[in-house]
Amino acid sequence: MIGTWPCPAADKTTAQEYAVSFDSSRTKRLLILPALFDEANRLRRLTVEVMRRLDGAGIDSFLPDLPGCNESLADFSQLTLADWASAMVAAARHFRASHVLAIRGGALVVPQSLPGWRYAPANGATILRQMLRIRMLAAREAGREETQGSLIEQGLVEGLELAGYRLSPAMIAALQSATPPEETDQSIIGQDMLGGSPLWLRAEPDEDREQADALAAVLALGMAA
Amino acid sequence: MTNHTDRELRRILADVLGLKPAQVAEFDADTGLFGHLPELDSMSVAGLLTEMEDRLGFIIDDDEIDGELLETYGSLLAFAQAKRAAA
Known part of the structure; x- marks a missing residue:
């Protein structure tokens, strides 16, 4: 199996x-x-x-x-x-x-x-936004302020960890526009x-x-x- | 459209939190959400907001998400109605 x-x-x-x-x-x-x-x-x-x-x-x-x-x-x-x-x-x-x-x-x-x-x-953008929001809310609970905009900016340059996955800049860019x-x-x-x-x-x-x-x-x- | 937003918002809450439609149907403007519904933790807050965006057709900015937004069903509904009117 x-x-x-x-x-x-x-x-x-x-x-x-x-x-x-x-x-x-x-x-x-x-x-x-x-x-x-x-x-x-x-x-x-x-x-x-x-x-x-x-x-x-x-x-x-x-x-x-x-x-x-x-x-x-x-x-x-x-x-x-x-x-x-x-x-x-x-x-x-x-x-x-x-x-x-x-x-x-x-x-x-x-x-x-x-x-x-x-x-x-x-859509890729919906999936990405959901993961960004989870990370943002978790950061907020921990007393750190992150925004979707700054996370994306950082992610497109150096990659980003979302929902436990290390997303490459190329993966983030692809998700933003994928339908x-x-x-x-x-x-x-x-x-x-x-x-x-x-x-x-x-x-x-x-x-x-x-x-x-x-x-x-x-x-x-x-x-x- | 007001009624439609109300109906759809209840459906979204039922879907995202796994609540029985009958329980959600009893929500009124004063029904407490965050801190009152054990199903609504920060993980499901993210799902709730994203689902509202997709189904109600607007985008929620980071700075619009605060404690008051999810305090009661009435505050969440008022927010959704205002966003739809502006969209």
Whole structure:
């Protein structure tokens, strides 16, 4: 269930990255792009629960680690969105994905050629602002005054630690302007289609069986067609 | 639009804090928020503000975030309505 896949690294070598996979060599094969940064933690349980349900519905699925995240040995502070995008193209090829599901910020690095879905896609600027605000509020509680403007300014020059991640200047610049690509064969799954309230907004990781059921149903129906 | 802001703000609070819609429906202008709702810690304050920006369509400046903003439901709603009127 935990396997590795060859991921192109910046120095032209190939690194082995982990992926959670349900692989029974079936023809329906879904690549899942996780949410980014701290949102990934809060949505991981939901993501894997959806994978279990898809397995029961005869669909293989794959959840690769983004380079620098989870078990990856890649140096996070050297990465930018473009590295993740090319890593996900390599993962799609390795796992012979027929479809893709991008979750939240995962839509910023999704292989555009695959048909599939985006669940609650988010702009890079929104994700960045949320992390900046958490840092700013934490600093304020500690009696230090930081502003989003000065943090961004500093980040674009020397990088910045946000939500426990050391973001490179290039990563910050990329997030500021990144929006999910428009012209694709990927439909949007809104929270209203799953019911319940969005799990990435929780302060603590949580789970929701009904949301997992609903999301898996949308995917399974779509892939049955 | 006033009613819409009220409705949407309650929905955002329910979503961000994981509260039951029935609990949020009972909020009135004097209902205490920060310091009164255990679900509302500084982590979720960030989520609440970002979600308000996205769903209500305005940007909240750093210097607008202070203790008074989140004191009661009434103060947060008044802020959201003023921001929407100015947007």
